[in-house]
Amino acid sequence: MSDPVLSSTSDGVTTVTINRPDALNALDVPTKVGLREALSRAGGDPDCRAVLLAGAGERAFCVGQDLREHVRNLQTEAPLKTVREHYNPLARVLFDLDKPVVAAVRGVAAGAGASLAFLADFRVGGPSTSFSMAFAGIGLAADTGASYLLPRLVGRARAAELLMLNRTVRAAEASELGLLTELVETDEEVAKRAAELAARLASGPTVAYGQIKRQLRVGGTFADALDCEADAQAASGATADHRAAVEAFVNKQKPSFEGR
Numbered sequence: 548m549s550d551p552v553l554s555s556t557s558d559g560v561t562t563v564t565i566n567r568p569d570a571l572n573a574l575d576v577p578t579k580v581g582l583r584e585a586l587s588r589a590g591g592d593p594d595c596r597a598v599l600l601a602g603a604g605e606r607a608f609c610v611g612q613d614l615r616e617h618v619r620n621l622q623t624e625a626p627l628k629t630v631r632e633h634y635n636p637l638a639r640v641l642f643d644l645d646k647p648v649v650a651a652v653r654g655v656a657a658g659a660g661a662s663l664a665f666l667a668d669f670r671v672g673g674p675s676t677s678f679s680m681a682f683a684g685i686g687l688a689a690d691t692g693a694s695y696l697l698p699r700l701v702g703r704a705r706a707a708e709l710l711m712l713n714r715t716v717r718a719a720e721a722s723e724l725g726l727l728t729e730l731v732e733t734d735e736e737v738a739k740r741a742a743e744l745a746a747r748l749a750s751g752p753t754v755a756y757g758q759i760k761r762q763l764r765v766g767g768t769f770a771d772a773l774d775c776e777a778d779a780q781a782a783s784g785a786t787a788d789h790r791a792a793v794e795a796f797v798n799k800q801k802p803s804f805e806g807r
């Protein structure tokens with residue numbers, strides 16, 4: 548049996564691929580565990596400066612919970628504990644990752660698969676890309692961070708519509724709504740463009756990116772944001788990247804970032 552999650556790092560980019568193309572990259576336990584472990588490793592790996600998250604094959608990024616596995620759980624488990632055991636820890640790892648994450652969303656992203664895409668900082672899609680919140684379609688509420696992320700991406704009213712009516716959002720609308728950061732012309736270009744973006748981020752100011760992600764995670768008051776900005780700027784301002792980039796600017800040169 549092949550590994551349900553593939554992970555490799557090259558030139559600063561860790562590519563994590565959900566590798567169950569025959570099951571439309573549905574999430575069973577080994578896949579959920581493999582994903583969480585691969586993303587945790589990427590978070591702690593100094594050679595990783597950006598993460599590229601993808602689904603294997605051409606049909607799906609990820610269709611969420613493997614419903615064949617779920618049917619078996621329903622026969623044995625009451626109440627369901629998958630969210631606490633698997634989806635929450637997985638969402639937490641992605642949400643807290645201080646490195647930029649690019650999702651290559653080729654084909655359908657449904658349920659927790661859509662949530663995983665929303666947890667990325669950038670989503671690149673093509674003509675076959677679609678998002679289906681799916682949860683209510685099988686009588687469930689949202690999970691894997693979707694109740695938090697979707698209203699922030701599209702507004703509360705649209706989030707309510709997509710979650711409750713489970714309407715499929717196709718590529719052009721996903722781009723208009725901001726569910727896709729970038730829509731490319733052909734499906735073949737999705738992986739290439741997402742890899743280019745991840746490579747660009749991997750050669751950027753890694754510490755500053757981490758601080759920007761922390762800033763964007765901060766909830767609370769204006770004062771909380773200002774406080775966070777002061778800490779973030781102290782940390783970014785102390786980096787060799789910052790010093791070198793400012794020097795490069797005044798010398799009319801292009802900056803090059805080492806990630807420290």
Ligand code: T3D
Pocket residue numbers: 570571573610611612613614615617627628629630655657658659660679680681682684685687690
């Ligand atoms: O406690 C807990 O575990 C709760 C956790 C919940 C997390 C979640 O993610 S809940 C949401 C789970 N996902 C879904 O409900 C999605 C169900 N699938 C669909 O709605 C549709 O299949 C799609 C919109 C994703 C794609 O539609 P379409 O028309 O392109 O394809 P299809 O014909 O419906 O599906 C193709 C095959 O994939 C089909 O199998 P077959 O007939 O070719 O053997 C279908 O059964 C299978 N498939 C699709 N989604 C799943 C799946 N198999 C297992 N799990 C799936 N999620």
